[in-house]
Amino acid sequence: MISIRLPFVGQCLILLLLLLVCSWTSLFSWSVITITPMDALHALYNMDKESIAQHIVHDLRLPRVLIGIMVGANLAAAGVIMQGLTQNPLASPSVLGINAGAALGMATVSTIAPWFGLLGSSVAAIIGGGIAWAFVMLLGSAWRGGNEHGRLVLAGVAISALCAALTKAVIIIAEDQAAGVLTWLAGSLTDARWQTFDSFWPVCVIGLLGAMLIAPTLNLLQLGDDNARNLGVSLMWVKLGGSFLVLLLVGSAISSVGAIGFVGLLVPHMARMLAGQDHRKFLPIAMMLGACLVVLSDTVSRAIIYPAETPAGAILALIGAPFFIYLVRKRTL
Amino acid sequence: MSLSTHNLSVGYHDKAIVKQVDLTIPEGKIIALLGPNGCGKSTLLKAMARILSPMEGQVHWQGKNLHGIASKKLAQQLALLPQTQPIPEGIKVKDLVAYGRSPYTGFWGRINKDDQVIIDKMMEETGITELADQLVSELSGGQRQRVWLAMTLAQDTPYLLLDEPTTYMDLSHQVELMHLLRKLNLQGKTIITVLHDINQAARYCDHLIVMKQGEIITQGSPESVLTQKLLKKVFSLDAQIHQDPIAKTPMCVVE
Secondary structure, three states: OOOOOOOHHHHHHHHHHHHHHHHHHHHHOOOOOOOOHHHHHHHHHOOOOOOHHHHHHHHHHHHHHHHHHHHHHHHHHHHHHHHHHHOOOOOOOOOOOHHHHHHHHHHHHHHOOHHHHHHOHHHHHHHHHHHHHHHHHHHOOHHHOOOOHHHHHHHHHHHHHHHHHHHHHHHHHOHHHHHHHHHHHHOOOOOOOHHHHHHHHHHHHHHHHHHHHHHHHHHHHOOOHHHHHHOOOOHHHHHHHHHHHHHHHHHHHHHHHOOOOOHHHHHHHHHHHHHOOOHHHHHHHHHHHHHHHHHHHHHHHHHOOOOOOOOHHHHHHHHHHHHHHHHHHHOOO | OOEEEEEEEEEEOOEEEEEEEEEEOOOOOEEEEEOOOOOOHHHHHHHHOOOOOOOEEEEEEOOEEHHHOOHHHHHOOEEEEOOOOOOOOOOEHHHHHHHOOOOOOOOOOOOOHHHHHHHHHHHHHOOOHHHOOOEHHHOOHHHHHHHHHHHHHHOOOOEEEEEOOOOOOOHHHHHHHHHHHHHHHHOOOEEEEEOOOHHHHHHHOOEEEEEEOOEEEEEEOHHHHOOHHHHHHHHOOOEEEEEOOOOOOEEEEEO
C-alpha cells in the first residue's frame, strides 16, 4: 500500500485547502458569461447587484458547489460505513444496490405514482434504497458476517440489475417523463439550486455527525464479529443504526443530484491509503476527499464538451471504473 | 457461583450441539474443558460468553440471566478468546491490544494513562513488547495468537474464557502460557479454557470438565477424572494412567 504519512492534522489542513481551491475554481471556471476569479470572491462577501457574473456565482454556482461538497462527503461516509459493517472492501452504495434501488424509487414516484410526490422524492429514494439494501443483506446473509464476501457482492449485482430493469420498464411506461429521469439517473449537479440546498443540509449534517459517532465502533468490527461482541459491542444495534445512517446519507444525496456512483467505493480506499485503518481518522479524511472529488468532477463535467455539460456521474464513473478493476485485481476476496 | 448454566441447549441452524447442560463453574480455579472434536466445548464456551444465544435454558452471571446484562458491563466481567481469529489488515500490534480496553474507555476510545499501563503490562506478559509497531498481518501464527491473547487479557476481567489458547504456539510458548494463566489465577481470576492436550490439562489445571456429544460426562480434579475407563469411553482410546514424574499429576500414555 502506498503510504504518505503526514501527521493527521497536516493531512486535514491540506485537504481542506485543496477543497477550498477546487470550490473556488469551480465558482468561476467554464462559464458562457465570463466570470473572473475576483468576481467569484466578491459574490461571496461583497456582492455587486449590477454584475451578472456575480449573480451567476451567487445564484447558480455557489449552491452547486456546496451541494457537490455535501454529496461527496455523504457518499464517501456511506461507503466507509458500509465497508465497516460488512467487512467487505467492495461494499459501497453503488455495488450493493442502494443506488439502483433509490433510483427505482425516484423513477416510480416521478412517473407512475405522482401522488406519492407529496411525501417528497427524498423519502422515495430512501425507501427504494432501503428495500434494495435489505434484500441484498438477506440474500448475501451478511448478518452472519465472516467469509461471505463473494455472496454479498453477487446479491448486490443481482438486485442492482433487477432494479435497473424495473426502472427502464417504468421509463418506457411513462415516456413523457423519460428525459428527466434519464438525466437524473446519470447523476448531475446541473439543477442544484438553493432550494435543494435548503432541504439537503440538515439531513447531511445529521448523517455526517452520526457517521463520526459510529466510527470508533467500526474499528472494533474490524476484529471480527465475535471479538467485537466480546469487547462489548451490541452488534444488532450497530448494524441497524449503521444501515439507517447509510440510507440517510445516500438517500439525501441521491434525491438531490441523482445516482452518482463510485464515490462510495473509491474514496474510502483512498482515505485508508492516506490515514491508515483507524476509522476515527480516515472517516473525516474520506469525507473531505469525497467532497473534493465530486466538486472536481463537476468542474470537469462542464469543461469536456464546453459549453454543454456532461453529467458529473459519468466523469466519476470514468475515473472509478479503472480503480474498481485495480481493487479487484489487488485484493483476494 | 458466578457463572452457571441451567438446562442449557445451544447450537447452529436448529441443531443442538450442547444438550441440556447444567453446570456451575467453580470460582477461582483454572478449569479445562476436554472432549473429542465436535463435542460442543467451543459452543458451550461461546454460549457462556454470550456470543451464541441459547435455544433452551439460560446462562446465569451472578444469579442473573446473562442476556439481561448491558453489553459493555458484561465485557468488563467476561472476556473470550475465540478459537479462530480474523487477520485484520493494516492494524499495528499495539493498537490491537489497546482495543482490549474499549469496554472501559469512553465511546471515542481514548486510551488514558491507566489503560496504557495495563496494555504495556499485558504485552510484556505475553512477550510481544518488541512486536508493538509491527502489523498484525505480518506476524507468524504463534505470534499472532499471543497478540490476540494480550488483547483479551487487556480487558482485565475476573473471568477469562479461552478457546484453545495454545493453538499455533511452539512448546516453550505453550508452557509459558500455562505459567501465565497460573499467575493470573493467583491474582484472583477464574480461567476456563478449552484444551486439546489432556496431559497439559491434567498438569496445569485444577478442575477438568469432560464432554461428549454435547453432554457433560464427568468433572472434578485431574486425579479423580482421568481414568482408563473414561479415556476409553470418551476418546475411544486404550491408554494407561501414570504419575507425571515431575509434577506428580496424572498423565495418560496411549497403548
